[in-house]
Amino acid sequence: KLTYETTQTWIVVTLVGAAIGLNSALIAIVTDWLSDIKLGYCSEAWWLNQKFCCWEIEARDGSCENWIHWSQALHMGPDVFVVKWIFYVFWATLFATTCAYLVKVFAPYAAGSGISEIKCILAGFVMRGFLGSWTLMMKSVGLTMAVASNLSIGKEGPSVHMACCVGNVISRCFQKFRTSKAEMREILTASSAAGVAVAFGSPIGGVLFALEEMSSTFPNRTMWKSFFCAMIATMVLQAMNPFRTGKLVMFQVSYDREWHFFEYLFVVVIGIFGGLYGALVIKFNLIVAQLRKRYLKNYGVSEAAALAFFTALIAYPNVFMRIDMTEIMGILFRECEGAQGENYYGLCETNGVGRLVVLLLVATVLRTIGTIVTYGCRVPCGIFVPSMAIGATFGRMIGLLVKAWQVSNPDFFLFASCNPDMPCITPGTYAFLGAAAALCGVMRITVSVVVIMFELTGQITYILPTMIALMITRAVGDWFGADGIADRYIRLNGYPFLDKEDHVFGVPVSHVMQSEMTVMTATGMKFKEIDEILRNTNFQGFPVVQDNKSMAFIGYIGRSELRYLLDKARSVYKAHDTTGVRFSPDTNEDPEVLTSTSDVDHVIPGSSDFLDFGPYVDQTPITVHPKLYLETVMDMFKQLGPRVVLLEQGGKLVGLVTIKDVLRYMARIETSNTTDEAIDDME
């Protein structure tokens, strides 16, 4: 039962998973180091970040002699705020500029998140080079710098893109995956799961993300491979142990307090915030994206430099924006009591709440603006982590307010269920909920967010509040439009992609069909004629009919097959312009197995006067009746994945439909941003 084929697949999945884990660990280490370079350097060994430089030699007061702040390096003392600020801004701008330059010169596809494009690729769209090794390399290098520059971007979208590049690069070395699109799609789906898994240390969350967001069909077989790939990647990442914590869970917390019934009120507030945040970011970020497309197409590097400069300038004075977003999330999630409690910047003190609330509010607002203008710029950038960080600052703010309220009015009726001798509110849990809600608001995924959050923090006690917050976020978000940001980018860029939502149009497919088609006729065509059709059109294939009058349907022939046959006819069979070409239907009972035209040397039957391309005609393309509902045809596109559906009535070809036709129709009836030109631009 263990055939060579299956073994090969599992070996490839293992290799891909291991490579993804390795890549992710390396990026984590380099990012950490670059991030710290903004603040200072290690005098013992310049290649160490602050943590490793000061590993176990930290003095009592938290300082460490080996780590030299830039103000010290200039002999101006260890704590000159302005000098530190200037250096911070300088390094940030330098990193972002270098990154944007590298991306522009070596791999333009490495810019952006990549999730939208991979969704389209998994749905069958072809983008050459998008998953190539150059893209992989530049995205990896660029990502370290982009994250270190403290731009308002995250690493999980790029992590998915890089994982898919790894999957593509490795599996292309094997014949089986080169020739089978279905196999390749499975590997890419599994890779995307592993990409999220390593970004968050969340193997199951990764699988669910691939299921909920990436792939429109997800058979058990694919789930199984995604599970395995995510597991291997996570194992390798943990074995590499880039953070030297020995733990997979990134933000270990141990919430042990009961959730009170009155707190559901604030869950609702946080849920509404998540929905509004998502709607706001989606709306304005898309406007920014359109402006960027129109005016900043050739100024990617300067744009990134300017963004990094201003972000760093504004971020440094606010403690909640200065350090890495991942780090700040960990701090905000933490509870104040217990062994792991930490009083970062007075977050746990009971006085000074006002100042903290203002700082957190400012951080929320500024980071939101930063995310709106930054996401989509010409460096590798994701939107998960910024969204979660924004949600966490907002949630912690709410938590602090509720806590302050409860402490000052313990007898208020809402707080009756609080035990008077013990702290009642854990602000960290509000930050946790806020992060989940903001992520759900912007991506419109739910189940995977729940699991990712639990795997991130290692605790599962607050599952019901989390689910309720996400329900509300989703409901509020859907009020403003059902699609997440990835789907909106797909439409903005005009990729031919049918989203997972079900539409009800109530019209027959004949409403959207093309009835003017370029067809091949079974007899009477000349070599030259076909050659000219291929030159003058860019259709992916052509229906074959008996003759132009009867339109009796015979089959379908793809452009690439036809091109190959013509070239071969000319070189081997000495065909000339006036040679006749027939597409005689094959009467053989068994279907042709024509997987690829390139690997076998086919014989074209015929004589010196005419050639017969009949055996190469696909006699069983998907055909439907023109009165079939458009919805059913859309299901066929999504579930069965054909490029074209032919409309046949009583043996007569009456039209054809492609995904583009469907999208064009949808754009016409919906008030949509997708213009007809955008769709016509598609490949």
Added chain:
Amino acid sequence: KLTYETTQTWIVVTLVGAAIGLNSALIAIVTDWLSDIKLGYCSEAWWLNQKFCCWEIEARDGSCENWIHWSQALHMGPDVFVVKWIFYVFWATLFATTCAYLVKVFAPYAAGSGISEIKCILAGFVMRGFLGSWTLMMKSVGLTMAVASNLSIGKEGPSVHMACCVGNVISRCFQKFRTSKAEMREILTASSAAGVAVAFGSPIGGVLFALEEMSSTFPNRTMWKSFFCAMIATMVLQAMNPFRTGKLVMFQVSYDREWHFFEYLFVVVIGIFGGLYGALVIKFNLIVAQLRKRYLKNYGVSEAAALAFFTALIAYPNVFMRIDMTEIMGILFRECEGAQGENYYGLCETNGVGRLVVLLLVATVLRTIGTIVTYGCRVPCGIFVPSMAIGATFGRMIGLLVKAWQVSNPDFFLFASCNPDMPCITPGTYAFLGAAAALCGVMRITVSVVVIMFELTGQITYILPTMIALMITRAVGDWFGADGIADRYIRLNGYPFLDKEDHVFGVPVSHVMQSEMTVMTATGMKFKEIDEILRNTNFQGFPVVQDNKSMAFIGYIGRSELRYLLDKARSVYKAHDTTGVRFSPDTNEDPEVLTSTSDVDHVIPGSSDFLDFGPYVDQTPITVHPKLYLETVMDMFKQLGPRVVLLEQGGKLVGLVTIKDVLRYMARIETSNTTDEAIDDME
């Protein structure tokens, strides 16, 4: 955007979820009470179980005066082993017999697990009464008794079945769900998610179970409803708080020890055990099921009585088998240290390991045999909990052995990474892994098992060992056959269900088609003729062709539509045996909207001489070319859900294919237990 339609759906989902949560809470309370009745009764109030009877009045030594053991009731002293044993066996047998009797008399469908049948129903199969209110009531009442009788059965399969009954009963009150199969299917999928959610207190696990095991298509819309339904059900369950713990997490543990690298060795052992256990149980349980079908068909009550009698007789002397399986799992999962540590029956002591290992091994073996002979008998019964309990006893045994080994040989090279001053092995985690592996082995689900286990125990630290154990279990299990027990029962019972696995046959669909069909012709049929066809055949519908010679394809008409039309023709239009009937193709451009024949009063065009059923012919059934690969047609069945696929070539009908034809072909080419007769038995 909030239409009446959507609001209605959400109201129904909320109602269904709430009812499922309520039902589950009631069952939990009654089961607890019945379970304790086997041991004694409450002198203060006979309707209280031991825990509530002794609530906060327990004496220092753990005894409680209000709770009267049966030996006490007979004035023979509180601790006469034999009397207690006899009462235990008596009550267990009584419960099982009553349960089997009720099921037999009132609702035969309430027997068994129900998961296999619901999978088929979700795939489009119709079983009248299977989801009715009688089934719901009897399954609820029966389940409490069956579980209390200490048979080797669980409550999660029945919980899914009851949840679907609730979903069906409630949603049938609304017009929209009565008429739309797709809407109904969504509600049932969401209900099944809620069923697992309440059985394990695991909302996300429930959603994933519905996705991985129950449904073959799972669009985001369905996931979203399942998420909501599971959430509501869990909230209601928690609000009812049947266990008075205030927690959703059933087996709270707080494993805080690092996992050592050498322990992966034992993870592999546990994984292999899971795979072997699953293969063994599936194999022998199916043999038992066949024997039961052949010899015990009419002896369901006696069988259940005998099983309960022997199970109770054997179980009582073994402490790990005497008490409820859910309870024992909680005990086995627990770590020995910390506040929640508990030294049940000396499980945490370092001496006496030998005796414990023997007891656990005996429990593992006996419970496995019990599960093999019991699962599938004529009471409501699931296989999740018994499998998990078996895995937990085995895992704890391994854990105890490893711990004893480590304690006696701390210098052995394997244990080098152990800290010498601290306990190194947590046997509870091995029990946890064992439970996960056994569940995966028997059901062949992975992702949902991981999530269910984490939601059950509230800890997520050991995610990688769990995933590895499940990988190995699955690989070992697949070696013996890829299907889980639910799929095997489907095949055993001969339900028309295409499993999710992909098959490659490499034959055109014409190999499996029926070319001899009963067709309707457009002209020339008489009323009597059609009536006789309906009487003498049991096809679900008939293709309509121009005439028997040309076989020019026109459409398809369902049996129920035809029946309705004939009845109406006779009553309203005074049709008689010789009235002509035509099926003239409709030339109207817009497709007919014919959702249901029952709610609108249709008009049949025609004259007194002939009637025209043409407008009621479905002109757009799914048709394919006879040379299309069988695999693609199977995909169509699975993804698009038609009852029949028609084969058309050049406008001519050449055959038709149903799921049965495909299954018959598969049975012929595979070495399979499904016989042709079994398939012919299908409705």
